Structures are given as C-alpha cells and as structure tokens.
Amino acid sequence: MVTTLLALSCVISSVILAASPSHKNYTLDTTAQLDSLLNVHIHNSLITQQQVRVSSIHVDTVLTRKIYRLRVPSKFSKTMFHIRLHKDLNRFNIETPAKIEFPSRDMHIYLYSEGTVFRTIHLTTDTDLDTLRIDSLETQSN
Numbered sequence: 731m732v733t734t735l736l737a738l739s740c741v742i743s744s745v746i747l748a749a750s751p752s753h754k755n756y757t758l759d760t761t762a763q764l765d766s767l768l769n770v771h772i773h774n775s776l777i778t779q780q781q782v783r784v785s786s787i788h789v790d791t792v793l794t795r796k797i798y799r800l801r802v803p804s805k806f807s808k809t810m811f812h813i814r815l816h817k818d819l820n821r822f823n824i825e826t827p828a829k830i831e832f833p834s835r836d837m838h839i840y841l842y843s844e845g846t847v848f849r850t851i852h853l854t855t856d857t858d859l860d861t862l863r864i865d866s867l868e869t870q871s872n
C-alpha cells in the first residue's frame with residue numbers, strides 16, 4: 731500500500747514538473763544595456779532629463795560605477811519607483827536593495843548582481859519641483 735502511494739505521488743510529481751513552464755532568466759551582456767533599461771524606467775516614471783544627474787566613480791581598474799541622482803517632487807512615490815524598478819530588473823537577476831534616510835526620506839537604491847554593485851540611484855526630494863509642476867499645469871490649462 732505504501733509503495734503504491736509512493737509510486738503514485740512520484741507519477742503525479744513528474745506530471746506537475748513536466749507541465750510547469752520553465753523559468754527563463756534573461757541576461758544583460760553590457761552595462762550599457764543596464765543604463766538603457768534605467769533610462770527607459772526613468773522616462774516612464776515621468777522624470778525629465780533636467781531632474782537627472784549621472785556621475786561615475788572608479789571602483790577599481792576594471793569597474794566604473796555610475797551614480798544616478800534623481801530629483802523628484804514631494805508627491806512622487808519613491809517606493810513605487812523602487813517596486814517597478816525591481817520588477818523590471820529581477821528577470822535579469824539584478825537585486826535592488828534600498829536604504830531610506832530619515833528625516834529627509836531620500837532613497838538610495840543599489841543595483842547589484844553576483845556580489846557586485848553596478849549602479850546606484852539616489853532619489854532626492856526637491857520641493858522646488860512641486861511649484862514647477864503646479865505652474866506648468868496652470869500654463870497648460872490656460
């Protein structure tokens with residue numbers, strides 16, 4: 731009886747395994763592809779190029795890390811930006827841990843894979859952008 735149940739469970743497990751879709755991981759061949767994905771994500775988040783500053787630091791003789799500094803209005807959801815970025819990059823096996831600074835609530839997102847940080851994103855609240863958005867909306871409605 732036990733042998734029959736064990737054999738039946740093995741057959742059922744084999745059917746489930748065969749029927750489940752295979753997990754496909756995508757890879758990025760260059761850091762330029764990562765930069766392209768980041769730029770698309772930034773653009774889709776309605777962050778303008780005037781709000782973005784990119785700088786580079788040399789980590790060692792082989793690796794240069796880019797730091798993206800994004801100024802965002804106070805109503806901008808940094809958490810939602812982080813969640814969407816994580817969903818976009820997770821399929822490439824890129825982790826996106828974040829750190830929030832208090833009381834400013836600025837967010838630092840680190841993009842890393844296999845123990846190497848490739849990019850850093852600093853999301854900084856800029857209240858001047860709140861009035862610029864209101865002014866631009868009023869101009870558009872007139």
